[in-house]
């Protein structure tokens with residue numbers, strides 16, 4: 001927001017707001033549509049905590065709804081708050097290109113960059129973003145040690161119905177380093193978002209009437225099958241940022257996977273977000289008063305985007321089909337069959353977690369154990385035939401296996417961080433048994449931790465396998481950095497999963513009590 005020069009002059013002269021234009025006439029109704037964390041979910045999909053029978057989301061449905069809203073009110077804008085890459089296989093197999101291409105059909109007015117846009121390395125980011133036909137904004141991810149942004153577009157200004165809307169893009173520094181594999185961001189660095197937010201607000205003061213911030217920050221959302229409802233807690237970083245830096249009219253935020261059925265208010269900033277994966281298209285309607293230079297009323301709605309209620313936008317649907325055809329040969333290869341679904345859990349042992357950890361250990365059987373992060377498991381696999389496509393969608397990262405030697409004390413520390421449940425527990429391979437108590441203080445929740453029925457010895461060295469992401473301390477699992485020895489391999493985890501599952505004509509998942517709550 002800026003202080004309106006027109007308003008100041010009128011105020012100083014003490015006369016005639018009414019002579020120029022009546023406040024009622026000058027109110028502008030603007031609709032702001034928003035998404036975040038679309039995660040390459042091009043197709044409608046099942047979200048168990050929304051409905052077991054009805055599909056939600058899908059880019060062809062989003063496109064239709066955006067077009068309908070823009071037709072109904074020309075003063076409509078559509079923004080996305082990042083993490084459009086990484087989800088179903090189409091993103092991994094095309095390094096995000098397919099996603100950008102399909103997003104070109106969504107009538108987007110701007111999007112910001114999320115951490116997952118770096119999943120195929122920092123050099124890939126501008127390569128793919130150049131293919132976007134909508135503005136992408138980010139103002140605080142720089143080439144390492146340089147003055148140059150990785151994507152030189154900190155903000156864009158949209159002119160609409162006589163109003164100038166400045167749209168700034170930023171990435172939270174904490175989220176950047178917390179959730180991106182070190183190897184993927186060697187050439188870039190995220191700098192303090194608060195400093196850059198202040199700078200851009202100052203620059204926009206004279207150029208924009210309204211300021212919208214698209215930001216990707218905070219704590220990552222749960223990748224589990226249950227929704228999380230503690231809106232304020234999950235969006236605390238956003239509330240704090242608005243409190244620290246005045247001047248943002250609207251903040252559209254991503255990363256927490258936390259929808260705002262009601263917009264949050266902090267320091268005069270309206271904060272909104274969706275629950276992710278395109279399950280909702282957020283709609284914030286505002287009444288902007290140009291003379292008062294402020295939003296005088298707002299209404300936010302966050303309804304599920306049910307596939308059976310919206311017709312596909314044909315151009316978008318066609319583009320999706322073209323991309324799927326391109327990768328069909330790879331994705332339709334059959335690997336094994338499963339009698340029940342491989343599901344995930346953030347706070348407990350899961351069938352998917354067991355399988356991935358066992359697959360890693362299968363690649364290097366001389367090791368004691370393998371661990372993988374719950375947050376890296378992105379999609380369940382339904383019962384029936386398991387294809388390569390299913391496996392890539394379940395684990396859509398190009399992560400490789402790293403071999404580490406860690407003390408029992410380090411392992412305890414890692415499992416404690418998992419049991420804090422800020423980033424999800426570590427999923428473990430066969431033979432590991434962990435018991436934790438969620439009611440105990442963070443840092444002392446593990447009540448027992450055994451390897452092959454023996455309690456872990458804090459002084460003993462264990463041979464541990466994990467991903468490069470965790471080995472570098474990703475998701476806050478910093479104790480991996482204390483490893484007494486470490487060796488990279490080029491063995492991809494997806495490949496390990498495929499090789500392991502191929503040894504079974506039918507893979508029968510079973511929960512063994514590897515991780516229990518006491």
Ligand code: FE
Pocket residue numbers: 083114115116216220254255256
């Ligand atoms: Fe994110």
